[in-house]
Amino acid sequence: MTIYLPGDVVNEPSSSDSSIIGYGINVRGETKVASQPGVYRSDEGKMWLNVHSKRYIPQEGDRVIAIVTSKTGDFFRLDIGTAEYAMVNFTNFEGATKRNRPNLKTGDIIYASVFDTTPRTEAELTCVDDEKRARGMGQLNGGFMFNVSLNHCRRLIHPECKILQTIGKFFKFEITVGMNGRIWMNAAGVDDIIKIHDVIVKSEFVKEDDELINLVQNGYTRSVSD
Amino acid sequence: MTSTSSERVVVKELSSSLLDMKFMLSRKKKIEAKKAKSRDAQLEEKIRESEASSSSIAVTAEAKLEYCNDYSKLENLLFGRMSFNGFNKDVELLMEYYEKLRNGELTDDEDEGMDVNDQEMAQTMGGGKLAALSKKAQTKRERAQQQEQNQESSGGRRFNFKDIRKRYSEQNGEGEEPERKFMRPNDD
Amino acid sequence: MVGRLREMRCEVSFLKNADGSASFSQGATCVWASCSGPGDVHASKANEEAMTLDVSYRTNCGDNKFHELNNIIQSTLSKAINLELFPHTSAAVTIHGIQDDGSIGAVALNGACFALLDNGMPFETVFCGVLVVRLKDELIVDPTAKQEAASTGRVLFSICRGSDGGPEVCSMDAIGPWDFEQLEAAWCYAQPSARAIFDFYRNVMQRKHSVDEQ
Numbered sequence: 001m002t003i004y005l006p007g008d009v010v011n012e013p014s015s016s017d018s019s020i021i022g023y024g025i026n027v028r029g030e031t032k033v034a035s036q037p038g039v040y041r042s043d044e045g046k047m048w049l050n051v052h053s054k055r056y057i058p059q060e061g062d063r064v065i066a067i068v069t070s071k072t073g074d075f076f077r078l079d080i081g082t083a084e085y086a087m088v089n090f091t092n093f094e095g096a097t098k099r100n101r102p103n104l105k106t107g108d109i110i111y112a113s114v115f116d117t118t119p120r121t122e123a124e125l126t127c128v129d130d131e132k133r134a135r136g137m138g139q140l141n142g143g144f145m146f147n148v149s150l151n152h153c154r155r156l157i158h159p160e161c162k163i164l165q166t167i168g169k170f171f172k173f174e175i176t177v178g179m180n181g182r183i184w185m186n187a188a189g190v191d192d193i194i195k196i197h198d199v200i201v202k203s204e205f206v207k208e209d210d211e212l213i214n215l216v217q218n219g220y221t222r223s224v225s226d
Numbered sequence: 227m228t229s230t231s232s233e234r235v236v237v238k239e240l241s242s243s244l245l246d247m248k249f250m251l252s253r254k255k256k257i258e259a260k261k262a263k264s265r266d267a268q269l270e271e272k273i274r275e276s277e278a279s280s281s282s283i284a285v286t287a288e289a290k291l292e293y294c295n296d297y298s299k300l301e302n303l304l305f306g307r308m309s310f311n312g313f314n315k316d317v318e319l320l321m322e323y324y325e326k327l328r329n330g331e332l333t334d335d336e337d338e339g340m341d342v343n344d345q346e347m348a349q350t351m352g353g354g355k356l357a358a359l360s361k362k363a364q365t366k367r368e369r370a371q372q373q374e375q376n377q378e379s380s381g382g383r384r385f386n387f388k389d390i391r392k393r394y395s396e397q398n399g400e401g402e403e404p405e406r407k408f409m410r411p412n413d414d
Numbered sequence: 415m416v417g418r419l420r421e422m423r424c425e426v427s428f429l430k431n432a433d434g435s436a437s438f439s440q441g442a443t444c445v446w447a448s449c450s451g452p453g454d455v456h457a458s459k460a461n462e463e464a465m466t467l468d469v470s471y472r473t474n475c476g477d478n479k480f481h482e483l484n485n486i487i488q489s490t491l492s493k494a495i496n497l498e499l500f501p502h503t504s505a506a507v508t509i510h511g512i513q514d515d516g517s518i519g520a521v522a523l524n525g526a527c528f529a530l531l532d533n534g535m536p537f538e539t540v541f542c543g544v545l546v547v548r549l550k551d552e553l554i555v556d557p558t559a560k561q562e563a564a565s566t567g568r569v570l571f572s573i574c575r576g577s578d579g580g581p582e583v584c585s586m587d588a589i590g591p592w593d594f595e596q597l598e599a600a601w602c603y604a605q606p607s608a609r610a611i612f613d614f615y616r617n618v619m620q621r622k623h624s625v626d627e628q
Contacts, residue, residue: 020291020292020293020294020300021291021292021293021294022293022294022295022297022300023295023297023300027291041300041301043300043301043302046294046300048300059295059296059297060296061296061298061299062296062297062298063298063306111306111307130251130255131251131252131255132248132251135320135323136305136307136317136320136324154297154301154303157303157304157305157306157308158301158303158304159302159303159304164308164310165310167310168308168310168311169310171310171311172310172311172312172313173309173310173311173313174307174308174309174310174313174314174317175307175308175309176306176307176308177306177307177308178306179297179298179306186313186314187313188313
């Protein structure tokens, strides 16, 4: 596990056959230079740095949780935690036509994917995929939304991460993770929501499996109301 | 109605207005992807030809570097919505769909296992009715022949006449019941 | 010729509301630094081509808009961050001097760099600050307040990493009479200190990212 600071030359043995340069690495002429501090990761021809940060920068293809702030003309204006607001067109929802507009109000939360990040314009999101099907995106009703750091979000939905599965063994709940550092979840009662939220926030710095299981167990058995 | 000289119109390409319709979306995407691929392949060939002819230095493998800043592709992340212990059935179905997509078992344009196969389709759309009608329209001889066929395949007892007649009448009853059923008018 | 740095301690991400924060101390001199960005910018301050950097160094009491350290910190940061990556946004870097026991400028620069590293924003190279003073013909690196007060000349080097990995002067702030040889000698003494500070950055970042060890 090697850490690179900005300005370091990335010189890993496997880097010579990687053809996809990812996040955090810039290529200057022949050399690959790190531009953000992070741990080097490589996998099947891809190389990138895993960067810890809290501020989201829009990236095409990312699925994020957005809050509706206003309706203007043909668009909803959304807050995704970046410097500028993003927007989504009315027609980019499943089953929406010019007459049949989606029923969203200010303050509603939606799960959408970023599909256009032209540099000087606002980012544009969509709630449908290429074939106009929602595939899980759209409005999230009820529940509770909170912020965590971006790297923790990515870690939660990593295929090898057992945090959510471990919590799932004890609790009955549903969760949506946005790549902009926002997590929305819904569970049977307020107590459950509070416990699960605490476990997720505390699990950011937990490395060992046993520690994790202990944490979840403590979360499950403690009483919330005092 | 006389037709002109028998020319067969062979449709090689779908018309653009047809492609614009919503139900043709997935087909349209496939066609566009194919076109883009063939265009790329042609370009590459051209470049290769021109390279071979010119005496320039061979392009190093480094020039083929691709930039990808999308973490979900880099780290092969799961879909962001999850549900545990059946809290939300729709989301659990979605989890399975995306899992299959991630493992490459399912291409993007196939339906997620809710496909109805042809047999079922025929049955529900009235294949059963058709079979019943055609049975009614059979002559006695044909019916008897079918009987024999059924008995032969099931290996039934041919020498028990009572049973044959019973079975025969039973079968007839099954076949005719949907036709003979009296539809009671609703009093309310 | 004393060329040793005082003991360095650092804690990162200790502020909940800032994107990146660090509490850094060298000996008894301590600063708190925070960096938030790239974030929204008011239309009056918006720059279409580049990110607006809002740097401010504050002491415990007194004016928080104008301080002599703002200059060198601003110029170092503008070099270290590629401001054209994020047009029409702004980044706010705030450094608060908690306790001054000498070489506060250098400590402020180091704290700012830690805050940037904690933020995770892309930038070109890490940087650090080293203060060298001349005390009765002796050059001392990283002096205490007493030594600094008694010195006849001070020079604050703001050092970033060159393309070969070695330290390079990014900007310099000198007070008092210095001749060229003395400056060169001071730079010689500053270099190993800069290397030590860069290694310290690496250690701290390694520990911070150690949760990713799987």
